[in-house]
Amino acid sequence: MKNRLKVLRAERDWTQAQLANELEVSRQTVNAIEKGKFDPSLPLAFKAARLFGMSIEDIFQDEA
């Protein structure tokens, strides 16, 4: 699954640690999601969508 988390974070000039704090996950988890090594659960994806004021589809895209 692809995602725009890194771009959206950079646009807001946030660090991985700041984003992790907002999402209530570890910095390692944010890093793993940005690198596509880990796909977040639906509740976490909704949380990210709420934080950025976007829909889940605007942040996460299926690669299939």
Next chain:
Amino acid sequence: MNTTNSASGGWQNNVKRQTVKLGYWTFAWLVSMAVATFGPKSLWGSDGMITVLAIGVNLLIGVGMIYANKNHLKSLDELQQKIHLEAMGLTLGVGLVVGLAYSNLDIANIIASDAEISHLVILMGLTYLGAVIFGTRKYR
């Protein structure tokens, strides 16, 4: 950062709190295990009642440790939980397969000494530790 989160830092503090709690319970369990194991030889001799009491206390503290471990796992985020789940799965598999093979070697008298449960505990501990380190690096 423009956003504010009232829970900011709360999540991390909870992880720290649960980790410290687990540490205390594990230490208490370890001490009670040492007392139950070495007590009959070094402290109270052949009094079976005290030995049963010491083992009972060890069991009760063990239940507390399991509960603390459950709370610790629940406090972790989803990636950390995944890493621990994979480590637990591997540890269970290695413990079962190697443990039974080890027992068979003892039953068939292929190994000189008796199969000790402590060897299995050490193997499971090292497997879990290695799997958590490997999992953490894998998602780095």
